[in-house]
Amino acid sequence: MTQMPSELHYLTIRQAAALFRRRQLSPVELTRALLERIERLDGTLQAYITVLPEQAMAAARTAEAEMLHGNFRGPLHGIPIALKDLYDTRGVRTTASSRVMAERVPCEDATVTTRLATAGTVLLGKLAMHEFALGGPDPTCGFPLARNPWNLEHIPGGSSSGSGTGVAAGLCLGTLGSCTGGSIRGPASYCSIVGIKATYGRVSRYGVVPLSWTLDHCGPMTWTVEDSAYMLQAIAGHDPKDPTSSKAPVPDYSVSLREDMRGMTIGVPRHFFFADDPRIDRDTLATVDKALDTLQSLGARIQEVTIPSLQYAGGAQPVIMLSEAFAYHERALKRTPELFGDMVRARFRMGGLFTSADYVQAQRVRLVLKNECAAVLRQVDVIASPTMSTPAPPFAGFDAMTTARRISFTGPYNLTGMPAISVPCGFTPAGLPVGLQLAGKPFDEPTVFRAAYAYQQAAGWTEKRPPL
Amino acid sequence: MAETNGIALDTLRILVEQAGLRLSDTELTQMQAMYDFYREDVQALHELDLGMDDLAVTFPPQWDPES
Numbered sequence: 176m177t178q179m180p181s182e183l184h185y186l187t188i189r190q191a192a193a194l195f196r197r198r199q200l201s202p203v204e205l206t207r208a209l210l211e212r213i214e215r216l217d218g219t220l221q222a223y224i225t226v227l228p229e230q231a232m233a234a235a236r237t238a239e240a241e242m243l244h245g246n247f248r249g250p251l252h253g254i255p256i257a258l259k260d261l262y263d264t265r266g267v268r269t270t271a272s273s274r275v276m277a278e279r280v281p282c283e284d285a286t287v288t289t290r291l292a293t294a295g296t297v298l299l300g301k302l303a304m305h306e307f308a309l310g311g312p313d314p315t316c317g318f319p320l321a322r323n324p325w326n327l328e329h330i331p332g333g334s335s336s337g338s339g340t341g342v343a344a345g346l347c348l349g350t351l352g353s354c355t356g357g358s359i360r361g362p363a364s365y366c367s368i369v370g371i372k373a374t375y376g377r378v379s380r381y382g383v384v385p386l387s388w389t390l391d392h393c394g395p396m397t398w399t400v401e402d403s404a405y406m407l408q409a410i411a412g413h414d415p416k417d418p419t420s421s422k423a424p425v426p427d428y429s430v431s432l433r434e435d436m437r438g439m440t441i442g443v444p445r446h447f448f449f450a451d452d453p454r455i456d457r458d459t460l461a462t463v464d465k466a467l468d469t470l471q472s473l474g475a476r477i478q479e480v481t482i483p484s485l486q487y488a489g490g491a492q493p494v495i496m497l498s499e500a501f502a503y504h505e506r507a508l509k510r511t512p513e514l515f516g517d518m519v520r521a522r523f524r525m526g527g528l529f530t531s532a533d534y535v536q537a538q539r540v541r542l543v544l545k546n547e548c549a550a551v552l553r554q555v556d557v558i559a560s561p562t563m564s565t566p567a568p569p570f571a572g573f574d575a576m577t578t579a580r581r582i583s584f585t586g587p588y589n590l591t592g593m594p595a596i597s598v599p600c601g602f603t604p605a606g607l608p609v610g611l612q613l614a615g616k617p618f619d620e621p622t623v624f625r626a627a628y629a630y631q632q633a634a635g636w637t638e639k640r641p642p643l
Numbered sequence: 644m645a646e647t648n649g650i651a652l653d654t655l656r657i658l659v660e661q662a663g664l665r666l667s668d669t670e671l672t673q674m675q676a677m678y679d680f681y682r683e684d685v686q687a688l689h690e691l692d693l694g695m696d697d698l699a700v701t702f703p704p705q706w707d708p709e710s
Binding site: 487489 | 658662663664665666670673674676677678680681684685687688689691693
């Protein structure tokens with residue numbers, strides 16, 4: 176097979192799949208190129224906890240053999256991916272970046288691990304993350320801290336830190352993150368890639384180390400919207416092993432990939448996302464305002480909307496998240512607290528100090544927020560905002576409360592369970608990426624994909640790669 | 644120390660022990676600031692008048708915006 180592009184590592188999934196079909200590239204060549212790049216760069220970037228070169232090359236050879244026999248399984252066949260290190264992988268250590276699980280080797284795959292393997296993907300390895308999917312980059316957790324490829328002194332976001340770094344640095348073509356308060360969309364925004372959290376119940380969470388049962392979501396992180404659609408297609412759908420899994424049929428997401436927004440209405444709750452608050456970065460808002468102009472130029476109607484309870488989301492989300500996390504980790508927190516990193520140990524302990532009245536009230540506020548969002552979604556197709564209130568902060572000065580002090584623009588949609596995507600929409604004057612967040616009706620991922628794809632195609636930010 | 648300026652260390656120590664946790668004095672002092680930070684937001688939740696509606700505390704995954 177002939178190698179065509181000069182930078183194989185920056186291929187999108189769609190591009191690689193097209194080259195495979197034309198027999199201009201083989202999964203073995205692509206996998207080898209990525210493994211070599213990981214070997215060369217990951218000492219600095221620290222995206223990976225575990226690299227699986229032998230397993231990956233074996234899977235790539237299998238995919239190549241199948242293709243040579245004319246058996247193409249689909250757009251993910253032969254595509255080198257990686258998984259956040261909280262997705263169970265049979266026989267491969269799965270740590271959640273914690274010494275508590277440092278030696279844990281699952282005997283079974285997570286449901287989504289199996290589904291991606293069935294789609295023919297090649298697993299390159301397991302990616303770094305913030306310990307137990309919480310908080311920030313903690314040097315005391317005992318695991319590598321991934322760096323932002325756009326500026327190594329800045330965090331890539333989290334908790335799916337290695338997933339953001341891995342895709343943006345060309346160390347894998349796609350990955351799965353997980354999201355309890357923004358851990359897919361946040362690193363996607365900070366690293367100028369695409370990340371989508373599908374509707375709660377759309378993707379199985381069986382075999383995924385939990386942080387908060389009622390807030391956790393799984394979803395893809397990739398260079399482009401279409402690549403995320405391909406990955407979501409592979410992992411979505413009912414799983415009897417996950418009691419929260421939906422039986423709603425899974426539509427064909429590729430149908431949504433249209434460069435047309437005519438007839439769409441986009442709601443913007445400016446009172447919250449564009450508020451005059453010193454914690455919200457003005458350059459980020461200016462960048463997102465330009466993105467809204469682009470959406471309008473594509474035929475969308477922009478409508479200001481009001482969701483009053485957004486102001487309480489930042490109070491409710493941590494109560495639910497940390498209370499549920501405490502319940503899951505209580506035994507380990509009491510028996511072996513020294514195994515937790517300092518940041519996570521402190522915040523998990525905080526989860527034990529909320530009262531039952533706090534938790535119930537947070538859940539009540541959550542329902543009010545959900546009802547308000549439902550009312551707005553009767554008027555508009557999607558809700559747009561910046562993904563993050565600031566660009567990626569530096570490692571220097573990051574402490575246990577840094578994440579807690581900022582305004583979360585992503586957490587509200589973990590509370591409501593709505594699908595939400597982050598798509599690159601530009602850079603600050605300092606050269607740090609900014610993301611546009613689009614959230615939609617429950618199980619209406621097609622409309623979210625349609626809006627994000629139309630914007631991506633018009634704006635072209637996904638063509639830009641970090642200076643590595 | 645009056646609790647209007649934040650939780651007293653002795654009060655926090657009782658809460659921590661009730662939760663079954665054992666913290667060093669240094670950890671307890673660090674927890675004091677975190678507790679006060681979160682408590683302010685939680686207090687705002689409690690001050691909301693949500694009425695007497697039957698608000699479920701569970702989160703059903705299947706929700707319908709049209710209903």
